[in-house]
Amino acid sequence: MAGNSQRRNRRTSNKKGATVGSGGQRRKGLEGKGPTPKAENRKGHKAFRVTNAMARNAAKRKPVVRRGGKGTSEMVVGRNPVFEALRDGVPATTLYVQQFIDNDERVREALNLATGRGNIHIMEAPRPELDRMTNNLNHQGLVLQVPPYEYAHPEDLAAAAYDDHEDPLIVALDGITDPRNLGAVVRSVAAFGGHGVVVPERRAAGMTAGAWKTSAGTAARTPVARATNLTRCLEQYQKAGLTVVGLAADGDHEVHELEALSGPVVIVVGSEGKGLSRLVGETCDFLVRIPMPGGAESLNAGVAAGVVLYEAARRRMA
Numbered sequence: 564m565a566g567n568s569q570r571r572n573r574r575t576s577n578k579k580g581a582t583v584g585s586g587g588q589r590r591k592g593l594e595g596k597g598p599t600p601k602a603e604n605r606k607g608h609k610a611f612r613v614t615n616a617m618a619r620n621a622a623k624r625k626p627v628v629r630r631g632g633k634g635t636s637e638m639v640v641g642r643n644p645v646f647e648a649l650r651d652g653v654p655a656t657t658l659y660v661q662q663f664i665d666n667d668e669r670v671r672e673a674l675n676l677a678t679g680r681g682n683i684h685i686m687e688a689p690r691p692e693l694d695r696m697t698n699n700l701n702h703q704g705l706v707l708q709v710p711p712y713e714y715a716h717p718e719d720l721a722a723a724a725y726d727d728h729e730d731p732l733i734v735a736l737d738g739i740t741d742p743r744n745l746g747a748v749v750r751s752v753a754a755f756g757g758h759g760v761v762v763p764e765r766r767a768a769g770m771t772a773g774a775w776k777t778s779a780g781t782a783a784r785t786p787v788a789r790a791t792n793l794t795r796c797l798e799q800y801q802k803a804g805l806t807v808v809g810l811a812a813d814g815d816h817e818v819h820e821l822e823a824l825s826g827p828v829v830i831v832v833g834s835e836g837k838g839l840s841r842l843v844g845e846t847c848d849f850l851v852r853i854p855m856p857g858g859a860e861s862l863n864a865g866v867a868a869g870v871v872l873y874e875a876a877r878r879r880m881a
Contacts, residue, residue: 633711633712633713633714635711636708636709636710636711637708637709637771637772638696638697638706638707638708638709639653639655639706639707639709639772640697640700640701640702640703640705640706640707641700641701641702641703641705642667642669642670642673642703642704642705643669644707645658645673645705645706645707646669646672646673646676646705647776648707648709648772648775648776649673649676649677649680649707650676651775651776651779651780652775652780652783653707653709653772653775653776654709654710654775655677655680655683655707655708655709655710656683656684656708656709656710657683657684657685657686657707657708658673658674658677658683658684658685658686658705658706658707658708659686659687659688659693659696659705659706659707659708660674660685660686660687660688660704660705661687661688661689661690661693661702661704661705662687662688662689662690664704664705665704669705670704670705673705690704693706707772709771709772712769712770712771712787714770714787714788714789715759715786715787715788715789716788717761717788717789717790717796717799717800718799718803719786719788720733720758720759720761720786720788721733721758721800721803721805721827723758723759723786724758724827729758730825730826730827730828730879731758731805731827731828731829732752732755732756732757732758732827732828732830732872732875732876732879733757733758733759733760733761733800733805733828733829733830734748734751734752734757734759734760734761734829734830734831734832734868734872735760735761735762735790735793735796735797735829735830735831735832736748736760736761736762736763736767736768736831736832736864737763737793737831737832737833737834737839737840737843738766738767738833738834738837738839738840739762739767739768739832739833739834739864740766740767740768740834741768741864742768742769742770742771742773742774742777743773743774743777743865744768744777744863744864744865745760745762745768745769745770745774745777745787745864746773746774746775746776746777746778746779746782746865747777747778747863747864747865747866747868747869748760748832748864748865748868749774749777749778749781749782749785749787750777750778750779750781750865751865751868751869751872752781752785752868752872753778753781753784753785754781754869754872755869755872755873755875755876756876756879757785757872758786759785759786759787759788760785760786760787760788761787761788761789761790761793761796761829762787762788762789762790763789763790763792763793764789764790764791769789770782770787793843794842794843794846797829797831797843797846797847798846800829801846801848803827804827805827805828805829806823806826806827806828806829806848806849807828807829807831807846807847807848807849808821808823808824808828808829808830808831808847808848808849808850808851808871809830809831809833809839809843809844809847809849809850809851810830810831810832810833810838810839810850810851810852810853810867810871811833811838811839811844811850811851811852812838812852812861813850813852814849814850814851814852815849815850815851816849816850816851816852817851817852817853817854818851818852818853818854818870818871818874819874820851821849821851821874822878823848823849824871824874824875824878825875825878825879825881828875830868830871830872830875831843831847832864832867832868832871833864834864835861835862835863835864836861838861851871853867853870853871
């Protein structure tokens with residue numbers, strides 16, 4: 564009997580398989596794992612490595628920021644010019660003051676303004692150094708360093724207007740070489756709710772200290788863009804849905820008659836003497852004139868732009 568009992572125990576202990584429940588593990592093991600992942604989602608697969616490498620490279624790339632380029636740095640020299648530039652908010656990086664300079668009222672006012680800005684370095688320099696920096700101009704012991712202007716890209720002016728759900732109102736200057744005229748146009752654009760000014764890259768006025776001063780501070784909030792080729796720039800605006808309106812003494816329409824001024828528009832202003840260049844004039848959708856009962860032959864660019872901008876703003880507010 565004892566021997567039979569031992570044999571039964573051995574048979575029981577040698578029984579194959581689990582002696583307790585599996586908890587459903589076997590059934591789960593038989594279940595499918597779903598569809599096979601795509602190659603780019605499977606670790607170890609070549610497509611997975613390629614996809615990850617592309618993602619890493621994209622993360623390293625900096626976003627493309629369009630710029631219209633930079634101007635050149637500029638020196639403002641002389642006690643009154645330096646004082647007026649600081650008073651009128653012209654951007655500046657460094658005020659150079661001659662060592663042992665006579666501390667008159669203008670010098671004190673310039674130093675106070677520069678100190679008040681908080682971001683202008685004030686440096687003393689010997690007279691020979693200031694002579695060298697200014698090519699022997701009559702600096703009177705004060706020299707102000709104006710940084711290069713950061714121009715916008717022409718396309719960004721229209722894009723910013725559309726982003727604000729507004730019809731673009733832009734002024735383009737053709738053959739304007741006097742920075743004061745540019746500053747006056749910038750001021751008019753700001754006054755009548757425009758979205759910026761476009762100037763050609765060559766043979767045209769840029770945003771110098773003189774333009775900043777004439778703009779009376781509005782250049783700080785009104786972008787100026789620089790176009791490599793003004794005609795192509797205007798064609799791009801036309802493709803973007805803007806109407807190009809040129810000012811011409813012999814224009815077919817008078818300013819107050821032009822309905823297009825109430826929509827997205829570029830107003831092109833030429834020089835007082837020569838007007839619009841031939842290619843630019845041919846690119847315009849409309850040529851308009853400003854009626855002048857007083858008999859004047861022409862208006863300078865700042866005044867002409869202001870008249871048309873006023874008409875455009877009036878139509879938009881109506």
